[in-house]
Amino acid sequence: MSIPSIIAIRDAEINGNTGAFYSPAKEKAANRDKSPFVFVHRFSVFRRLRNSCKFKLLIVVFFALCGVVLCASKFGPYMGWIVDTPSSVYSPSRGGYTVLINTWKRNSLLKQSVAHYASCHGTDAIHVVWSDTDPPPASVKVHMDNAAVLKSRTTKPDLKFDVNTENNLNNRFKPIEDLRTDAIFSVDDDVIVPCDTLDFAFAVWQTAPSTMVGFVPRMHWLSEKEDGISFYKYGGWWSVWWVGTYSMVLSKAAFFHQKYLDMYTNQMPASIRDFIVRERNCEDIAMSMLIANSTSAPPIWVKGKIYEIGSYGISSLGDHSNKRDTCLNDFVSLYGEVPLVSTNAKAVDSRNEWFW
Secondary structure, X not given: OOHHHHHHHHHHHHOOOHHHOOOXXXXXXXXXXXXXXXXXXXXXXXXXXXXXXXXXXXXXXXXXXXXXXXHHHHXXXXXXXXXXXXXXXXXXXXXXXXXXXXEOOOHHHHHHHHHHHHOOOOEEXXXXXEEOOOOOOHHHHHHHHHHHHHHOOOXXXXXXXXXXXXXXXXXXXXXXXXXXXXXXXXXXXXXXXXXXXXXXXXXXXXXXXXXXXXXXXXXXXXXXXXXXXXEEEEEOHHHHHHHXXXXXXXXXXXXXXXXXXXXXXXXXXXXXXXXXXXXXOOHHHHHHHHHHHHHOOOOEEEOOOOEEOOOOOHHHOOOHHHHXXXXXXXXXXXXXXXXXXXXXXXXXXXXXXXOO
């Protein structure tokens, strides 16, 4: 085709003369694009569909299904809907964990705590750290033993009282003979951790058995430094929440290896234990520092719901915060440096999360 012919075809298309080069598909597309009623027509169809009963029914069904999924994931365990999720927690070769409950003159809370932890699959044994001049009443022992039998899902866990005649916070970390597990779950008598949450934390601990894995994070920071002397501050939950960093998990609800019981009692500087006896505080900070000094690694905070059923404790005393600052700095001076390692990592069970 010659150049003049191509130019003629182009001019004909520009001037609207399609006779020189006719295309039905092209004409149809052009008419569709130029129609001012296309959008209005489509919108009217959507509006009729929106107002129809079928569409409304579809929307109702969709949101109903979303509600069922939400209820099943959040409230299923309370309604008997237990998802079968195989876990290394239940493997006999893993040994499970020993629950170490620290108590003092709160028998009603202790009974609830023992009954609950006896019902958890991973519990191999329960040791109650009893620190009182009076021995545990026989009625309390019988009640707890019966509760352990009734609540246990498989084999009844061993229940033992580790009796101490003096009220000393160091008692909670005394070595225990004849332990069958490496894992220790240290917990206060007024703290309840749901069994599935506890088993998840145990699975996390199995991936790093030398470190401390727990539910209550705390932090430290350098407040000021004068004449070459550093002063550190102890930060509670709101400090952790605000900064997004932590360097400790408290032993009121935490896993650690049983070897640290011996290290705490026989290898940690005696002056640290003396401070704890004198001030009646900070045994949890001492254990965090001991483990951090041994591993040079941070602890692991597990996100999970825990319930504190007690109404009072050492932390409720007025000078609690000042004592925590004092013991933190005294312990640092004894170690010669800060052994604590900060981190912002957190272990989360994605089965209970919408987004992960």
